[in-house]
Amino acid sequence: MAEQDDRFLNTFFEEAYEHLASFENTMLEIESVADNSELVGRAFRSLHTIKGSGAMFGLDDLSRFTHEVEAVFDLVRNGKLALSRPLADLALKAGDHIRCLLDVARAGGEANCDAGEALVAALKKVSTSSGARKADGADPATYRIRFAPATDIFLKGVNPLLLMAELRELGRCDVYAHTDNIPELDALDPESCDLFWDIIITTTRGIDAIKDVFLFLDEESEVRVDTIDDGSSSEISPDYKKLGAILSERGDVDSASLEQFINARKKIGEELVAAGVTASGKVESALMEQRHVREARASRAAEQGASIRVPLAKLDQLVNLVGELVIVQARISRLAQESDASPLLASMAEELERLTAELRDNSLGIRMVPIGGTFDRFRRLVRDLSGELGKDITMTTEGGETELDKTVIERLNDPLVHIIRNSIDHGIEAPDTREAAGKPRAGTVHLSASHSGPNVVIEISDDGAGLNADAIRAKAVERGLIAADSTLTNAEIFPLVFQPGFSTANKVTDVSGRGVGMDVVKRGIESLGGTAKIDSRPGEGTTIAITLPLTLAIIDGLLVEAGGESFVLPMQTVKECIELTRNDAAHSHGRRYINVRDSILPYMRLREWFGINGNSPDIEQIIVTEVGGRRTGIAVDRVVGEYQTVIKKLGNLYQDVEGISGATIMGNGNVALILDVRQLAAAVESQENEALAGR
């Protein structure tokens, strides 16, 4: 039993921290959004959940404190209190305190979070200054309003548009105006209202609030309010009534004629109109209702946690198993391709291949999480740091919905923090300096994520001072990285900041510049199979682009052979394959260059690199690879073809072998090695340099 309690408690903590993070993000987001009612609602719900489940686990301190915060947000939610920046600050501090309480509760120690009472006092002051509390809001329900005003409504000084605007304030509204009753132009009286409306509204305020809007209309105007979806049903399927049902329920078409058309089994709306049973406007309005309710239900379904919490280890296990399944499937496919295999086996193998590919994509998809969560965490970092440094910095994001493997995202966190800190500390200037340079006082850090082929590109850019090429150069000379008289372009100079211990900042601040530099960032990104590029313009800012593979578990590979041994090259590095005849090789005077469409391509022989004996075939294949903008050829005996590569670790015994990044198991059960193209290219380059130095 105790064990079970523990488990529940763990889940509670996990969820509470999550809700707290969501609450913080909401607070940070609220400042930049004009219509924040939805955000306030979200913040309120987060607090409410923490309070409720905290009380359930006997964490009275937590639930009491959260209650106070919640009380304030209830006022905000009901429009009795405006959400100002000071309030958001207070809310963030309260969030910190809740975190402190949670930490204490989890560690099981005595509470030593002193901020509590002061915060409660501050919160109470805010909440009492703005009137009494209101009852808890109900679930959102959806209503249908048929509003057919009397034709002389304008003469009575009623403006239907204002009524509609009032309705919009209650919640999400879809309005359809029926124009059926409008007469021909010569008969039109501009002072009579010939329109009537269907309004579908989703609100938490209840039917009475809607009726209140129409309170001052006389009896000649028709107002009918029906509840079409009360929101309390446990059914969260986004399906809603069929179109015919909506029309007949409204009395726009009688059920007998409806029956007739349903049997005809055509697109019912069109048919009904064509037959003159109802007007096209009515059908369109009904379609609108259908759409509105579907959307309302879908958003409710998303909210009601149509998700399930699964330990990461189970997912890893699943991905591993799928990886093995892919291997077995490859073996079966190979068997099926043999000449004496039965056609039945061939078709089954094909089906298996399709299913396996789908299963693989799906199970890898489970591990994918949007990067937006990581971006949101940085919002707080930017806010806190810029405050600390007396700078005015806003963070903008783009492409937060881009998904990446969870492991990749987790390991990306530190490098990103580092880059952002650098941008804030060294990149963006103090407000006065910015103003003097003719830039807005507030600096911007922009984070964006996007897909690019099999990769995800994450860009961190700032509009700061940019990198100082001269300073970097001087530093590089001082550290002996480059010769004093070497001429380098900016594109060659900037990557030098990725060298270990390289920092051009003159002063060491609390925020960055503690000696661990961009080399850590680069190493972190490379360990994920990614690359980092840096670009900068003096006075305009710096952009760092990180390119990452979508997942670490399975890659597309190119299977090649050299001396009877099989190797896999990551497909993303392969540009093309060209033939190398013995003649070509001879004519290059022993040097490893080949002319590819009038450009010089340095290449290496896999046979030589790996010390494989025997003679190479007359015609070798050169795989042209490109890593980090550098093209290198790798000569092999034969190209076998594309290969779905499940990456296996070589283990810590082999982890430092140069030129090998891992292994995979092939269809025949043998192991093939995966080449590390980056290292091979670097080796080719150093060979080249040695050759040059030797001459």
Place this chain on the structure above:
Amino acid sequence: MSVAEMTSIAQYLTFTLAEETFALEISRVKEVLEYTSITRVPRTPDFMLGVINLRGNVVPVVDMRVKFGIPQVEKTVNTCIIITEVSIAGETTALGVLVDSVQEVLDIEEDKMEPPPRIGMGFNTDFIRAMGRRDSGFVIILDTDRIFSADELAVVAASQN
């Protein structure tokens, strides 16, 4: 049999290399495989034969003949790979050990162990934990912690020599 007696007897898996009989603690042995095709990992020392596919996992294999400086021979039907579990850099890793043949599981009592001779072994005696006496002569009990340590198996350092 008393508890003391039971704990003083350890079980060993014996195998042969050339004419010698060696032994590994049975608790370190996971399984014994027939010889299967080994994928060479280039630019590594000769005694590191390469890797095999063990039910979807990639497992490195060490050739004990090369490690002990005994000339290599053709593989026979008796050639085996003993899969052991070793701790390398704090991580438990499966490691295959290629031997001429696997013999039997042997009980050797503590009092039948003798310290290794300093000379006359033809290879590094540091790897020997003890010599176990039995009717037909001696078994060389290997010190798995030593022989399969990160230093001994350091592939990169050796390959750069």
